[in-house]
Amino acid sequence: MNVLVVGAGGLGCPAALALQGRATLTIADHDVVELSNLHRQVLYTHRDLGQPKALLAASRTGAKGLKLKVTAENAADLFRAHELVIDGTDGGPTKLMLSDVAVQTGVPLVYGGVLKAHGQAMVIRPGGPCLRCLFDESVEGPTCAQAGVLGTVAGVIGVKQAELALRPEDGLHVFDGEKLSWRTVAVKRAADCPVCPASVDITREVCPMTYVRVKLAMEKLEAGRLLEVWLKGDEPLKNVPQSARDEGHEVLSLESHGERSRLLLKVR
Numbered sequence: 001m002n003v004l005v006v007g008a009g010g011l012g013c014p015a016a017l018a019l020q021g022r023a024t025l026t027i028a029d030h031d032v033v034e035l036s037n038l039h040r041q042v043l044y045t046h047r048d049l050g051q052p053k054a055l056l057a058a059s060r061t062g063a064k065g066l067k068l069k070v071t072a073e074n075a076a077d078l079f080r081a082h083e084l085v086i087d088g089t090d091g092g093p094t095k096l097m098l099s100d101v102a103v104q105t106g107v108p109l110v111y112g113g114v115l116k117a118h119g120q121a122m123v124i125r126p127g128g129p130c131l132r133c134l135f136d137e138s139v140e141g142p143t144c145a146q147a148g149v150l151g152t153v154a155g156v157i158g159v160k161q162a163e164l165a166l167r168p169e170d171g172l173h174v175f176d177g178e179k180l181s182w183r184t185v186a187v188k189r190a191a192d193c194p195v196c197p198a199s200v201d202i203t204r205e206v207c208p209m210t211y212v213r214v215k216l217a218m219e220k221l222e223a224g225r226l227l228e229v230w231l232k233g234d235e236p237l238k239n240v241p242q243s244a245r246d247e248g249h250e251v252l253s254l255e256s257h258g259e260r261s262r263l264l265l266k267v268r
């Protein structure tokens, strides 16, 4: 599996270490090693101060290093070049941006966050639920650098992200670093999420080959928004994705969910 780790800090270092030999890794970071957060950035030592993190982390884990800042402008291309992305960044706005790009490109993201003695991780799959379903953008939380992070918690969450990359599980996995305990919270897609897709179910359609209901649902959506279409799983309806493509819409994914299949479309 081709995995991109965004951020080679407190989360990215343990995640990259835990994925060595289990994934083809690319590590992107624009920063250099600093003394203040060295305690939780386990790929570096004091001899590395001032050196670019991406290149050091890459040389120590057999990865490819990209010395660049992942931004809203370059993120979609970077996501599409990989099968999965790990969020090892610090700070809410970047995390929300990565979450948006994951939903919009259909490339799964493993989110991770730490604050003081607590941490959490979640897989954001094509179509959500996403971070905007969980968090309100207007709530400005402190970054790790501002609030402080227990180094061991960053290590635990980074390794958990690597584990979730290899074996995705639903829900928000929350770690309490004081009690040393995990719990998993079910996460639902928020009805008013500005990023997650609208949904249409055509599994009961008498003549499901018609495509009409999908077309009507897409006409209600603005360009760039996503539509999830539930189809009968036993006979994946190839004509629905093909009809959507013929009209210029983008097919992001078609996956089987037992008796049903889920098609994710991006409106032209």
Ligand SMILES: [Zn+2]
Binding pocket: 128, 129, 130, 131, 132, 133, 189, 190, 193, 194, 195, 196
């Ligand atoms: Zn969402």
